[in-house]
Amino acid sequence: MLQKTIDWLDERVDLSEIRHFVAEKGVPVHTQKVWYYLGGMTLFLFGVQVATGILLLLYYRPSAAEAYESVQFIVTKVEFGWLIRNIHSWSANLLVALAFAHFFSVFFLKSYRKPRELTWLSGILLLFLMLGFGFSGYLLPWNELSFFATKVGTGSAGAMPIMGHFLLRLLRGGDDVTGATLSRFYGLHVAILPAMATALVAGHLLLVQRQGMSVPLSIEKKLKPGEKLPQMPFFPNYIMRDVLAWYVLIAVLAALAAFYPWELGNKADPFAVVPPGIRPEWYFLAVFYTLKLIPSHILGFEGEKIGVIAFGIVALFLVVVPFLDRKSLRGERSPVFTVLAVLGLVYLVTFTIIGHYAK
Amino acid sequence: MRRGLCVQFLVALVLVAARASAQPANSCLTCHATQQDARIASPAALFSQQDVHRERGFACADCHGGNPAATAKAQAHDAAKGYKGKPTGPQIIATCARCHSDAELMRRFAPKQRVDQATEYATSVHGKRLASGDTNVATCVSCHGAHGIRLVSDAKSPVFPTNVATTCANCHADAKRMAGYKLPDGSPLPTHQLADYQTSVHYNALTKGNDLSAPTCNDCHGNHGAVPPGVGAIANVCGSCHAVFAEKFATSVHKQIFDKGCVECHSNHAVQKPSDAMLGVTGKGICQPCHTAEDKGDKGAAAAETMRTEFEQLKAAIDTSHALIARVKNAGIEVSDQELALREAATKLTLAHTEMHAFEPTLVAPIIADGTKIAAAVDVAGQKGVSELEFRRRGLAWSLAAIVLVVVGLALKVRQIDQRRQKSDV
Numbered sequence: 143m144l145q146k147t148i149d150w151l152d153e154r155v156d157l158s159e160i161r162h163f164v165a166e167k168g169v170p171v172h173t174q175k176v177w178y179y180l181g182g183m184t185l186f187l188f189g190v191q192v193a194t195g196i197l198l199l200l201y202y203r204p205s206a207a208e209a210y211e212s213v214q215f216i217v218t219k220v221e222f223g224w225l226i227r228n229i230h231s232w233s234a235n236l237l238v239a240l241a242f243a244h245f246f247s248v249f250f251l252k253s254y255r256k257p258r259e260l261t262w263l264s265g266i267l268l269l270f271l272m273l274g275f276g277f278s279g280y281l282l283p284w285n286e287l288s289f290f291a292t293k294v295g296t297g298s299a300g301a302m303p304i305m306g307h308f309l310l311r312l313l314r315g316g317d318d319v320t321g322a323t324l325s326r327f328y329g330l331h332v333a334i335l336p337a338m339a340t341a342l343v344a345g346h347l348l349l350v351q352r353q354g355m356s357v358p359l360s361i362e363k364k365l366k367p368g369e370k371l372p373q374m375p376f377f378p379n380y381i382m383r384d385v386l387a388w389y390v391l392i393a394v395l396a397a398l399a400a401f402y403p404w405e406l407g408n409k410a411d412p413f414a415v416v417p418p419g420i421r422p423e424w425y426f427l428a429v430f431y432t433l434k435l436i437p438s439h440i441l442g443f444e445g446e447k448i449g450v451i452a453f454g455i456v457a458l459f460l461v462v463v464p465f466l467d468r469k470s471l472r473g474e475r476s477p478v479f480t481v482l483a484v485l486g487l488v489y490l491v492t493f494t495i496i497g498h499y500a501k
Numbered sequence: 502m503r504r505g506l507c508v509q510f511l512v513a514l515v516l517v518a519a520r521a522s523a524q525p526a527n528s529c530l531t532c533h534a535t536q537q538d539a540r541i542a543s544p545a546a547l548f549s550q551q552d553v554h555r556e557r558g559f560a561c562a563d564c565h566g567g568n569p570a571a572t573a574k575a576q577a578h579d580a581a582k583g584y585k586g587k588p589t590g591p592q593i594i595a596t597c598a599r600c601h602s603d604a605e606l607m608r609r610f611a612p613k614q615r616v617d618q619a620t621e622y623a624t625s626v627h628g629k630r631l632a633s634g635d636t637n638v639a640t641c642v643s644c645h646g647a648h649g650i651r652l653v654s655d656a657k658s659p660v661f662p663t664n665v666a667t668t669c670a671n672c673h674a675d676a677k678r679m680a681g682y683k684l685p686d687g688s689p690l691p692t693h694q695l696a697d698y699q700t701s702v703h704y705n706a707l708t709k710g711n712d713l714s715a716p717t718c719n720d721c722h723g724n725h726g727a728v729p730p731g732v733g734a735i736a737n738v739c740g741s742c743h744a745v746f747a748e749k750f751a752t753s754v755h756k757q758i759f760d761k762g763c764v765e766c767h768s769n770h771a772v773q774k775p776s777d778a779m780l781g782v783t784g785k786g787i788c789q790p791c792h793t794a795e796d797k798g799d800k801g802a803a804a805a806e807t808m809r810t811e812f813e814q815l816k817a818a819i820d821t822s823h824a825l826i827a828r829v830k831n832a833g834i835e836v837s838d839q840e841l842a843l844r845e846a847a848t849k850l851t852l853a854h855t856e857m858h859a860f861e862p863t864l865v866a867p868i869i870a871d872g873t874k875i876a877a878a879v880d881v882a883g884q885k886g887v888s889e890l891e892f893r894r895r896g897l898a899w900s901l902a903a904i905v906l907v908v909v910g911l912a913l914k915v916r917q918i919d920q921r922r923q924k925s926d927v
Binding site: 396400 | 832833834835837893894896897900901904905907908911912914915918919922
């Protein structure tokens with residue numbers, strides 16, 4: 143039946159190129175190949191987010207008066223609504239975690255070096271987009287925690303120099319977090335960000351397919367002149383391993399959804415006293431805690447502004463890192479960038495943990 | 502230009518001089534402040550610090566008379582200039598009332614303030630005893646202070662709600678000072694009111710719950726017209742806050758029997774948090790000894806026991822449902838409707854407790870039945886939640902089993918195709 147369908151299609155649109163690509167595509171086999179799976183797993187979770195997000199859209203109502211109640215309706219009255227919402231929430235968190243893991247693995251293996259600068263660029267922009275998805279999606283249930291965390295988060299954006307106030311008003315749709323903010327975040331979460339993410343994912347995948355998998359420098363250096371790494375066929379050997387990893391993810395998501403349901407909390411009340419323990423999602427904790435630690439004024443300048451500028455510089459550094467790391471470009475080891483990555487990882491883990499337990 | 506500046510300077514100088522001369526001279530403060538005797542120096546010092554009268558432009562002479570412009574003591578303390586010295590007893594009331602009973606004057610400083618304090622005071626036990634010549638009783642300054650007087654709304658004022666009990670106790674907890682005073686029934690005036698009050702729910706609400714509307718001494722006894730609430734007036738006093746309880750109690754048979762109204766069961770100063778155990782003729786029941794368990798024909802005893810049993814049953818039903826709902830909620834099932842229903846059931850229990858003050862079981866029973874019905878419905882929803890939880894876990898187990906099967910199958914297939922590739926490579 144499948145063969146008949148392929149033949150039918152082949153007669154109408156020439157599939158020989160695809161058939162050739164499928165037959166020829168290979169994945170290098172070496173000791174570090176385990177890191178290749180992270181990208182596929184992140185992509186799979188992105189798919190889960192799209193699918194569960196569309197299902198949630200069927201019932202979600204984006205207004206301050208109805209948002210909370212509609213999520214409540216989804217988890218209590220809609221058949222399997224609880225499962226969809228829990229998977230969407232958990233998958234979002236796993237997605238960000240895997241995106242970070244993918245980012246660090248690429249950084250450590252220096253896979254951003256020529257000719258993969260554009261792959262890195264699209265990947266880093268995708269990582270920022272995933273954080274944007276997390277930030278905008280967090281507010282949508284319109285509960286107490288998300289409401290006040292969004293106030294703090296958009297407040298930090300307001301600390302940006304020159305365009306801070308404009309950005310704050312753009313994000314909030316006014317001076318304060320209100321129903322207008324919810325509408326904006328909803329539009330951002332379900333239309334603007336998905337459109338951008340789809341384009342970037344397509345570009346990222348196209349580049350990966352065109353350029354093939356990057357071989358780590360350490361492996362590449364061990365090869366004798368003219369020697370090639372053994373290849374594993376992408377179809378079916380590699381793709382089946384990918385599917386296996388996706389199945390493991392499904393199992394983890396199902397267990398998390400059943401045993402650790404995502405709390406809905408209390409409906410947001412703009413006039414309520416700020417509840418204790420307001421903090422953003424875990425992936426913003428390090429930044430949040432750092433901004434909290436910075437003194438209010440440093441050498442006469444506003445501390446928060448300096449912090450925001452510093453994070454902006456870090457983000458810019460990440461974008462242009464393939465062009466800065468000249469040594470890896472020449473195929474040499476670049477220990478400075480490895481140390482920077484280690485420091486970044488240690489900082490993120492430490493500050494996230496401290497930020498979680500800090501009062 | 503320069504001429505203009507000179508004129509402006511001269512005008513400013515004249516204005517400053519005129520303003521300085523408008524300030525009344527007050528030799529009282531300058532002279533008293535230098536005195537060695539603290540009794541003479543401290544009033545001036547206190548008055549110079551925070552004092553509501555000084556802040557509104559009043560000076561020593563407004564109460565004490567005399568000539569504040571004079572620097573010599575004889576001229577300053579000249580009786581011809583109205584010098585009165587330190588007012589005592591009825592003079593204090595008259596001195597304060599001179600302004601505080603003058604509606605026209607008070608309107609200028611505190612338009613909302615009452616001006617009948619002196620009239621009220623005359624009707625109080627303090628006022629009556631003062632009129633009969635007892636100068637040991639409280640006057641205005643005993644509670645408000647004489648110098649350094651603060652507004653009643655100032656938390657440091659001795660008559661701020663949280664300080665009233667201590668202020669009253671300055672005299673009323675002093676056994677020596679209270680010796681010889683008697684209650685209307687002839688018994689000696691006790692001095693343990695403050696100690697009792699500090700064990701009460703009212704004191705707790707006021708001082709620990711920061712509820713400034715919780716009653717302190719003056720809320721029941723009155724402030725300027727302070728008297729012990731007389732027989733028959735107690736229910737009205739308590740009812741001014743606990744209106745519904747008073748209304749129900751007014752319809753009860755006990756209204757005719759209880760001389761002291763609410764106090765008969767709840768005490769006066771040491772009002773404790775009421776409990777269901779108070780109702781009945783067994784254990785801590787306070788219906789005994791008027792009613793007894795031994796007397797099987799005692800309808801009052803039977804009614805009390807019936808109502809207590811009903812309260813305990815509804816309370817137990819609510820607690821059980823609460824525990825069930827909490828369990829389901831912790832497992833991630835949304836139960837806000839049930840939580841709302843349980844609050845409704847708790848309201849029914851409160852209503853039943855209120856209705857109980859009419860001491861008529863037939864009025865309590867329907868409310869208890871409503872509450873029990875709500876709790877039972879919550880229980881059903883809770884059980885449904887438990888079933889849903891079991892369903893979710895069963896579903897997870899089955900899906901995990903299916904996933905594991907697929908994973909194992911895929912792993913085997915990967916191995917097989919890897920082996921096939923290796924063979925073909927060879």
